[in-house]
Amino acid sequence: MFKGVLSKMRTELDQSLIYFLELGDDFLISDYLINKEIRFKFLGFSCLKCSSEEEIFRQGHCKKCFFESPSTAEWVIRPELSKAHLNIQDRDIDYEKRIQLQPHILYLSFTDDVKIGVTRKSQLPTRWIDQGAINAIEVAELPNRYLAGLCEVELKKYYKDKTNWRAMLKANKSEIDLSQEKLNAKKYLPSDLKKYYNSTSLVKEIAYPLENKLDSPKSINIKKLKDFKGKLIGIKGQYLIFEDQSVFNIRSNEGLVVEMELN
Ligand SMILES: [Zn+2]
Known part of the structure; x- marks a missing residue:
């Protein structure tokens, strides 16, 4: 089980494109995650700038940091x-x-x-x-x-x-x-x-680690659902893409504290 604050996935483009999902002290590589059953559980908030547990306002920042930080x-x-x-x-x-x-x-x-x-x-x-x-x-x-x-x-x-x-x-x-x-x-x-x-x-x-063609992607709202699971079939942009065509945007969920379980 992994636990940490969601932040934008890092990438490396060499022969192929590799994503790194950082959670706490762990770095999970896309090759390892794809084709696995993944369960995400929403635990709370942690501002990327000040670690406040207040609700994230925008871009991974609490309201105060969003209006004060030079990066936003x-x-x-x-x-x-x-x-x-x-x-x-x-x-x-x-x-x-x-x-x-x-x-x-x-x-x-x-x-x-x-x-x-x-x-x-x-x-x-x-x-x-x-x-x-x-x-x-x-x-x-x-x-x-x-x-x-x-x-x-x-x-x-x-x-x-x-x-x-x-x-x-x-x-x-x-x-x-x-x-x-x-x-x-x-x-x-x-x-x-x-x-x-x-x-x-x-x-x-740029070729993404995603073989299937999507017809009707639907966005996952983890704050509302509290938890969700699915088989990861690929990644594109900052979206994790699951077998049932539901997609989870890591970027727009920056600053959320989650628990992740792999099967
Ligand atoms: Zn803050």
């Missing part, structure tokens, strides 16, 4: 609001400089449709795996988060920037040529930022 500020979701390059503090200027003032990638990815996004260069391909992208390509490399955000604001006029989780889980192939789409995207970059366009990037394909 609005510029995280909206990079164009970044201000560290101006030496202006939002919540914690040291943190903001460390995160914002480093190379950022503007990319196109295919989850269930083509979408535009921004991430730190050091976060690739992790960011693509977390969103369940089938493939993705770098469009431009910007020297900081703010400039990447300016590009994204323009590109959002032509591409989606959100993923429909149900459609993402159902999709198992891309019909879009992303290298062609990258050429289109170049046209939409702000003219003074076109010099950051990446002309040599190639499409990265």
Whole structure:
């Protein structure tokens, strides 16, 4: 039996994609978990930042930490609001400089449709795996988060920037040529930022440990159910996928204390 606080699964993409589910002092590897009967039991909450047992508000944080922590500020979701390059503090200027003032990638990815996004260069391909992208390509490399955000604001006029989780889980192939789409995207970059366009990037394909095709995935609400069990058949994005097509989103349940039993 394992017990711990849920947090985003780490991944390693080498020959194949491997997930690591961390619970307490244990690291469970996807190859070991898949095809096993798993039972999850909801025990309570533990804020990822302060370990408070208050109910999780958002992104694994209690309400207080969500509104105070530098890692949940609005510029995280909206990079164009970044201000560290101006030496202006939002919540914690040291943190903001460390995160914002480093190379950022503007990319196109295919989850269930083509979408535009921004991430730190050091976060690739992790960011693509977390969103369940089938493939993705770098469009431009910007020297900081703010400039990447300016590009994204323009590109959002032509591409989606959100993923429909149900459609993402159902999709198992891309019909879009992303290298062609990258050429289109170049046209939409702000003219003074076109010099950051990446002309040599190639499409990265990502294969998930999931053989079955899903028709009607349904989301598991562990807080309501208190416990559930099922045979794990695969993982995509941050979703554990069970034989009866129910899916458990580890990301949106960060900060929940659970017990896990394997059979
Ligand atoms: Zn907290």
